[in-house]
Every structure is written in C-alpha cells, then in structure tokens.
Amino acid sequence: MLTANRLRDGDVLYRKGDGWVLMLADGDVYADQASADAALAAATAELVRNEFVAPYLFEVREVNGKIKPVKEREIIRAAGPTVHPHTGKQAGQINA
C-alpha cells in the first residue's frame, strides 16, 4: 500500500486510485511491486500540488479476510497510539 501525510494537518493518508483516503481499510492494495512502484511514482509527481508529503510504500497481508500491515509501526500508524485508544483513527478521530 501507499501512504503519506496530509500537509496542512499531518493526518495519515492512504492512496486510493488517483486520490487519498483517511482509513487504511479504504486504501488500494497493490498486487505486485510494479503496480506499487507506479503508484509511488505518480504520487511523487503530485508532490508539487502541496497537498501531502512523504509518500512511501509499505507491506500488508491478509489476516482473517482483513488487510493488515506487516510491521507494527504501520499497524500503530493506521490506528493510533496503543496507549491512548481514545485518540487517533481507532477512535474515529479524523480531521475533515
């Protein structure tokens, strides 16, 4: 999958089509490295729009029918801090 941060508030974004969504579950999963690289290249070309920063790819896998990041870092990034479950996307806190 492809992720970035929104420039104006830093919120975590996930790539969907030619745009971005706020929840990992709504983002695109790239089936192979070539399509992932193509998505990253497209996003990198869009940096001049100054809407998001720091795009990068990360690995996911399917667990019980749901997409889950491989690394703990991305699991936490997608949900919010494990020590403050009342904050972050896990608590439905999404900036408009």
Place this chain on the structure above:
Amino acid sequence: MLNAVVKPVAPNMYRYDEFDAQFVSERVNQFAGQVARRLTGELTEDQFKPLRLMNGLYLQLHAYMLRIAVPYGTLSSKQMRKLAHIARTYDKDFGHFTTRTNLQFNWIKLVDVPQILRELADVEMHCIQTSGNCVRNITADQFAGATDEEIEDPRPLAEIIRQWSSLHPEFTFLARKFKIAVGACEQDRAAMQYHDMAVQVVKNAQGRIGYKVMAGGGMGRTPYIAHVMREFVEREDILAYLEAVLRVYNQDSRRDNIHKQRIKILINTIGPEEMRRRVAREFEELKRMGTLQLPQEELDRITAYFAPPQFETGLPDTIPEAGPDFANWAKTNVHKHRAPGYAIATITLKTPGQVPGDASADQMDVIADLMDQFSVGEVRVTHEQNLVLPHVRKKDLPAIYARLKELDFASPNAGLITDIIACPGLDYCDLANARSIPIAQKIARRFEDLDRQHDIGELKIKISGCINACGHHHAGHIGILGVDKKGVEFYQLQLGGSGAEDASIGEIMGPGFTEREIADAVERVVNVYLKRRQPGERFLDTYRRLGMAPFKDAAYEKEAA
C-alpha cells in the same frame, strides 16, 4: 475539576525584556510567513523542513509534533495554564513532559502552529532551538534554588548560557545537536555527565566560586561519560570557555557521517588531552581579544530575577502526621529544603498504569493552582519526566498530597522502580523501532505493590524505543532498549547504568526479550538483587559487586532466581 478562583502568583524567574519580546514576536511572524508560503507551495517540503525543525515542529507517526522549550525546567503557573489551554484547544487534551524537560504536543495541525506560537509568546515561551543542529534547551538540577546541597542557584548561569547560545551566529548550524546541563552540587540530578557539555558551580581551594566544565558525554548509538575539560573556570571567563569548546567542536568534528558527528566522538577520537589542548588554545585567544567576558554586573542583573522568595519565618519545621499513605509519599517524594519550615515536593507523573510524563489539560490546570496556592507560582520539570514544587511549607504538605490524590498524581514512588523514564516510542515517534510506554506501564503494574517497591528501594528503570536513547536507557540501573526484528518488537536489557554523580554506562545483557517476556525478565533480575543484596546496598551497588553473570543467568532462566 478547576478551582473557581486562584490568584496567579508571579514567581521569581527570568522575564522577557523588550528585546526578548520583540525577538520572539518577530520570530513568530517569520515562521507564520514560512508556514503560509509552504501551504501555497512557494516553499517545497525540502526547503520548509529545516525551517520547521528550527521551530520545534516535527512530522511524527500520526501528525505534527510541537516541542515547546521549558528553559532549565522552570515554569510559572501562568505558563502551565497556557499549556493546558493549548492542549485543550489545539491538541487532544494532553501533553507530554520529556527527558529534555520540554513539553510535546503530539496532534498539532500545521495550519494552527502560527497561532499557537503567538499564544506561547504571550506567556514568554517559544519552540526555538528545540530541534535542529544547534544548542538545545538548557537543563538544570530541578532542586535549583531550593536545596541546601548547592553552592548557589545555577539557574542564572543557565539563563546566561541560554541567551548566549540563542541564535548564536557561529553555532546555529553545528555538525549535530548540542545539549548542555548545569548544576551546583555534588549530587547530580541532571545527568550532567551524559551531556555534550555540562557546567557545575564549584568552589576552588581559596573558596572562590567558579565553574567546572565537562564535555563529551552522550547517549545514543555510542554512549560516553563526559570528560572534565577544566576543573575551574573563573566566573567572568565562563562564556569564553564554553565558546572555545563549541568552536573546537564546530571546526574539528566530522560532518561526513551522522553517527560520528557529536562532540563525544570528536573527544574520544582525538583523546581528552588533545581536546583540552585545542580548547585551551581557543580560550586563550578569546581571552586575549577580551570580547566575551561575563561582567559581574550582568551576572548580578540576571541573578536578581531568581532571587529567593520571601520565606516565612517561625514555621513548624516538621512534616505533619496525616496517615500512612501520606507518610509513604513524604518518605519518597519530599526532599529537604534550604529554608526551615519548607520542603521540596516531587509530583511523579508515574502512577502505575499511567503514561510516564503525560498530563491532561485539567491536570495541568490543577497543578497550576497548586503552584499558586503552595509554591510561589512555580514548578520545575525534571529530566525524569516528573514535576517539582520547589518551595512548599511543610505544614501544607498534607493538603498538597490530598489534591494530588484527586489528580491521580500522588504515587509515593520518586526514585523507585515504578518511577520509570520512557520515551514516546513507536506509539508516536517516527524514528522508533519499538514501543516504550506499554513496557513501562506493564513493569510499573508488576511492581505496583507499595511495600515491595519500598523494599526494593532506589532502582531506576529507563526505556528507549530506539538507539537514539531519548529514554536514557544507557543510564538506567536497568535499561531497556526496544529493537525491531523483522517488524516485531524486541527488548534488550542493560544493567548497571547511572545518570547520577556515580555515572556509568549500562552493560548489554544479551539477546532481546519479546514484549510478552520483558517484564518477567526484569522481575527475575530484581529478585536476584533481593536475594543477594547486602545491608544498605541499592540494586546498582549489588550489580557493581556481583557483575552481570547472576543477573543474566536469572533473566534467561538458567537458574532459579
């Protein structure tokens, strides 16, 4: 939760003069312009990043993080209330006190930062030099000006160093960040020997007050204990001497490898003798030019800001009886004060289960009330992520304790095993490899029983979520370092570190433990201490006597602990 009316008290601390106020205001306007230019695309991210970092603004795991400077850990009640307001208005209702005695907000929006900086400037605060390769926030002994152990209050010197190093044209683009601590007694509560540079107020054989300067300490990937650069520097020469150290560092340090750019690497590469020689040469040149002397009248002017409060006389000099819970708290969290009838009270932000260093907006407001009612409007932030009320009447301690209980900040654990330092770790930090806070919570809950904590005595656990060591794991009696193994968190144990006057670097035990195993391993290590300690020995003393082997065997369950 808030008090209806508590009259703010203005403590004796440095206050901005006209120049300071104008300087900070201009800097806010400058950064506001830079934010606007970034949002419109006039500045690219590559151009903007160093500018935001120089203003304490990071992009972390979930959002922007704003780091606010708390110079030498001193805060007024007015400033504390402003921090509460910012937490409530612009963040998610809480803030995090750090090991650099700063305060971080973790959910800041870029578009709000100019207004936040304006509000901070209103209470004489800013975020300048809380990041970047420059001299960072100056830290100090949290008992400064209150303890009878010190030669004099080191905060005037800290303030002078702060002013000298703020936007110093020669030292704004150093090879790496540079951290300075000050203290004024043999007891080291500021981890001075782990700093790039530390200044200790001392008396020479003739009884004259001057400064001992140390340099080359540090944590991170390559930990070192600082070397003494000069045992005694005259008062008027201190800025020239510090400038000489920084100049040698700036000129001679490597810039080709980020892991070898701190002053500790330079000093330990060329050797402390050669470093002293180079510094002495620069120092003599600076003295010959005579442009960087610290005039006595300027020292007196700054010192006047920190004049001791008007302590009441005739107060009872005993701590009142107020039940066993209060007695336990007084035993660990109350320290001797210089004035009869007064005490220093430590508020540990470490009730087992809490996030070390976190405080909610409401808690900050109540602490501000306590500052005004009981401690001349002042609090200190400690590098151990606690708060200190520096000047409280002993007779008021039970009332303070009662209010702290309401806040859930009355744990009697200062310096004990549950008073754990933990960096934000992978829950927030973009650099982290593993979480720190849940490990701290788990260990604190494991040792929650108060009798057991007091039986164990002084034991400092420090946890970092990566090798950068913001959680000071090298200086922990028990240090824990989080590492990433193929995306899974593991935790390495280190034993025998100390950040106090008996400074030492912890020794790595061996392979890491899983998140599930680490609290058990720590408990087995502690049990070895309890079984084999001699009368009067702290954990650290027993470790130094026995060495790693018995602790390692127990941790890996090679023998029953």
